[in-house]
Amino acid sequence: MRALCKPFVAFRDPSYPGVSGLRVPGEILPRCFPEPSPLAKTSYLVSDDPAAKPITALTRDTFDAWLKAQSAERRRWVTQSGFKANPGSFCLLPGPQGELEEVLLLVDAQEPTWSYGALPTALPPGSYYLSQALRPTAASAAALGWWLGTYNFARYKTNGRDYARLVWPKAADQDLVTHTAEAIFLTRDLINTPANDMGPTALAEAAKALAKRHRAKCSVIVGDALLRKNYPAIHAVGRASDDDPRLIDLRWGTRGPKVTLVGKGVCFDSGGLDLKPASGMKMMKKDMGGxxxxxxxxxxxxxxxxxxxxxxxVPAVENAVSGNAFRPLDVLQTRKGLTVEVGNTDAEGRLVLCDALAEADSEKPDLLVDFATLTGAARVALGTDLPAFFSNDDKLAGAVLRQGTVEGDPVWRLPLHQPYRQGLESKVADLNNISNSPYGGAIVAALFLEQFVSPTTRWAHFDIMAWNLAGRPGRPEGGEAMGLRAVYAVIAELIRRAPSRKR
Structure with a gap:
């Protein structure tokens, strides 16, 4: 397997696997990262298979009529098999010789995608097809749900499972389904990869690989160059790590509206000198979920x-602890010129984002969107499955809510309640990075970020969990894409309504 390597200062135990012989503290050794797994490819959606078994997909509204039209033997089988007409439930229907003849599936009319997510692993190996003609949206949702049900993070552990296959529904948008599944698989893979293989260097390499795949341009500002190019907050947060902080900058496209995406790339968050407890630090490999x-x-x-x-x-850093770590009550400079007093080093995500947002805003994009695993307060307010978002534009917020519902990718808007802005006041700097109140933490964090975005810029900020605490059909435990499909639909809608413009 090809590896990505950079020097690092070694303080390894000589017995540590992969390190041979005695190493002198401070000696430079190559640090190698296993090559990231490629974008998801699948043979679990197939163009055709004459041996495929039919799947009859029903809703609660259509189930009773279907059951009534079946033979007495089949009605008895469905009833006595313990089948319940709940969304996602399925029943294997036998033929006259006891062979599998058909699959009955109950689909959630509100979230059809996930009703198909359990089938690739739950059905016997083989091929299946949807017996009813579906409209394009429903057909695409079924195909996407099936594909997402095959996800498995197999970078470190071989998966020998064979999944059931689905014949592409005729009306499905195969390109959109394929590209959406690949995007979600990429998002999940990046989040699931542990910090020893997904530090700032490796995250930058992943961005470069993505840029190369799509003929985009990708540049990276590393280490002390961040100071020379005026990204002081990013540098301050990440300088304590052996893996240097950096700003990843990817550009693609030459016409149409200008859309800028900013993502929090804290590859691991120890909390800094305001150190997290072990329980709070355990899942911090996901802090680069944005x-x-x-x-x-x-x-x-x-x-x-x-x-x-x-x-x-993407400001990519590790919030680590060392002699040069930034400290509580330090005052940091920012790209915008505002000074920030550090009320807590564990509120570092907003510090790296503020420099990136200021740079993004300087180009006056038509749309600016940021994603971040920013606050526990958003999880307290909405739980772990429902991402919070904030926006300074009501029309944009309405579009996000609408597309979240249409796509089955729900989000919920929280307010930029301006009176809470006073909680960010500092006696020695323009801002504090935390409030002196324990309440409304997600709102306060969003208000902090708002200081680095012009009022005329259409902006949305997503405060996400990026993680499934428990597995569900199509959504295994681990890294998860949240709000991604909703935002893509908003951007696609923006494109349809906007006149083409060149640089």
Whole structure:
């Protein structure tokens, strides 16, 4: 397997696997990262198979009529098998010789995608097809749900499972389904990869690989160059790590509206000198979930060849502890010129985002969207499955809510309640990075970020979990894309309504 290597200062135990012989502290050794797995490819959606078994997909509204039309033997089988007409439930229907003849599936009319997610692993190996003709939206939802049901993070552990296959529904948009599944798989893979293989260097390499795949341009500002180019907050947060902080900058497209995506790329968050407890630190490999989201969304946009000018900015850092770590009550400079007093080093995500947002805003994009695993307060307010978002534009917010419902990718708007802005006041700097109140933490964090975005810029900020605490059909435990499909639909809608413009 090809590896990505950079020097690092070694303080390894000589017995550590992969390190041979005695190493002198401070000696420079190559640090190698296993090559990231490629974008999801599948043979689990097939063009045709004469041996495929039919799947009859019903809703609660149509189930009773279907059951009534069946033979007495089949009605008895469905009833006595314990089948319940609940969304996602399925029943294997036997033929006259006891062979599998048909699959009965109950589909959730509100979220049809996930009703198909359990089938690839739950059905006997083989091929299946949807017996009813579906409208394009429903056909695409079925295909996407099936594909997402085959996801498995197999970078470190071989998966020997064979999945059931689905014949492509005739009306499905195969390109959109394929590109969406690949984008979600990429997002999940990046989040699931542990920090020893997904530090700032590796995250930058993943962005470069994505840019190369789509003939985009990708530049990276690394280490002390961040100071020379005026990204002081990014540098301050990441300088304590052996893996240097950096700003990843990807550009693609030459015409159409200007869309800029910013993603929080804290590859691991120890909390800094305000150190997290072990329980709070355990899942912090996912703190670069915002970066994973914007790279996945960019992959979908570029694969679909949307006519727009795309820019992706990812401040990639590790919030580590060392002698040069930034400290509580330090005052940091920012790209915008505002000074920030550090009330807590564990509120570092907003610090790296503020420099990236200021840079993004300087180009006056038509749409600016950021994703970040920013606050626990958003999870307290909405739970782990429902991402919070904020926007300074009511029309944009309405479009996000509407597309979230249409796509089965729900989000919920929280307010930029301006009276809470006073909680960010500092006696020695323009801003504090935290409030002195324990309440409304997600709103306060969004208000902090708003200081680095012009009022005239259409902006949306997503505060996401980026993680499934438990597995569900099509959504296994681990890294998850949240709000990605909703935002893509908003951007696609923007493209349809906007006149084409060149640089």
């Amino acid at each position: 970066a994973a989201h914007v790279l996945g969304l960019a992959a979908l946009i570029m694969a679909q060849k949307l006519p727009l000018r795309l820019r992706v900015l």
